[in-house]
Amino acid sequence: METKTLSIKEVKKRKMLLVLPLITLPFITLLFYVLGGGRMEAAISSSEHKKGFNFKLPMPKFKEDSALDKLSYYDQAATDSLKLLEQIKKDPNYSTSTISKGLDDEFTAEDFEKHLFSKGIKGFNSTPLEQGNEKKIYEKIKALQKIISQPVTADSYGQDMSEFESYGRSKESSQEIKNLERMMASMGAAEEPDPELQQLGGMLENILDIQHPQRVQEKLKQSAESKKGKVFTVDPKKEIDISTSLQNTTSLLDNSKSNSFYSADESAEFDSPPNAVQAVIHEMQIIVNGSIVKLRLSSDINLQGTVIPKNTFLYGMASLKGERLEVKVDNIQFRNSIFPVELTVYDLDGISGIYIPGAINRDVAKASADRSIQTLGLTGVSDSWGAQAAGMGVEAAKSLLSKKVKLIKVVLKSGYQVLLYDEKQKNLK
Structure with missing residues (x-):
């Protein structure tokens, strides 16, 4: 096989194409990150978490005094109040008669410890505020307790009874007693019936009559019996017998002498009033x-x-x-x-x-x-309008004649x- 020889230009071109991706990849990645690539899923997941209740509570942020407990805060408040009083005492522009009387003497460290560690202090501003009316009320309560604790003697009992009797003879008490007697007399007197109560009673009676129909029948029966008493009694008028001395008395004597026993032929006549x-x-x-x-x-x-x-x-x-x-x-x-x-x-x-x-x-x-x-009728007639009218007339005549009959x-x-x-x-x- 023959091998193709490459020129120097083609070799450089191939090397450049091989290195070019390695150079462009970092820039493409940076551009992708800058344009927001890869953040969509995070945004979606964060939006999904934001829906509904937030189950994560914020943690408390304590200051430097985070180690103090409740009692320490009370002590700190008492210390602050004492420091405030000391500052008020040293302030020449602050003029108050009540505070100036209590702070005439110099406030020493012993007084500070006394107020700070006193047994009476149990909380913030726990000292009793005995001012004005409250102080008077406490004094009266103490006096009453002292009197109650004393033993009762005969003289004191008589004195109390005399005071009670004199109190009963006072004008105010007598007026109250009169008012009470007047109220009792008015309560004992017969009062007029309340129309509203009567109306409510009538409504309740109507409701009971609707629920129980037999009540209506009983009322009708009672009213009928009551009306019977209003019906007049009819009696035949009695004739007045007029007797004179001229009447013949022989018949009366004969009747008196007659036998007291009745025979079969004789009839006994009784005078009974007709009904x-x-x-x-x-x-x-x-x-x-x-x-x-x-x-x-x-x-x-x-x-x-x-x-x-x-x-x-x-x-x-x-x-x-x-x-x-x-x-x-x-x-x-x-x-x-x-x-x-x-x-x-x-x-x-x-x-x-x-x-x-x-x-x-x-x-x-x-x-x-x-x-x-009822057996009368029209037979053999056609179904025309005239026949229907005649049939209606016959039916009307039949009903009229039947009622009359x-x-x-x-x-x-x-x-x-x-x-x-x-x-x-x-x-x-």
């Missing part, structure tokens, strides 16, 4: 359930001292039950007055209600007629005699 009132139907009336029946008294009655004459009109509410028409009279109107009563109409057979024969048969007939009306009508004849019985007398029995 019902006679009345009649005033006029012919057609009655249905809920109608008003007009009655007329056939005799006088007595309402708690008020005489209601006969031929007075009474009005009651009718209700049909089976073959009986029950009538209840709740009020009687006479001369612009309303008298609440509880009268029930009885027939002459002694059963409550007016006897209506055939009422059950009429009820059956009404029911069958109602069923026949269902009403059972009863005819009461004029002058029909009945009896009025007071239900309150039954309750009293």
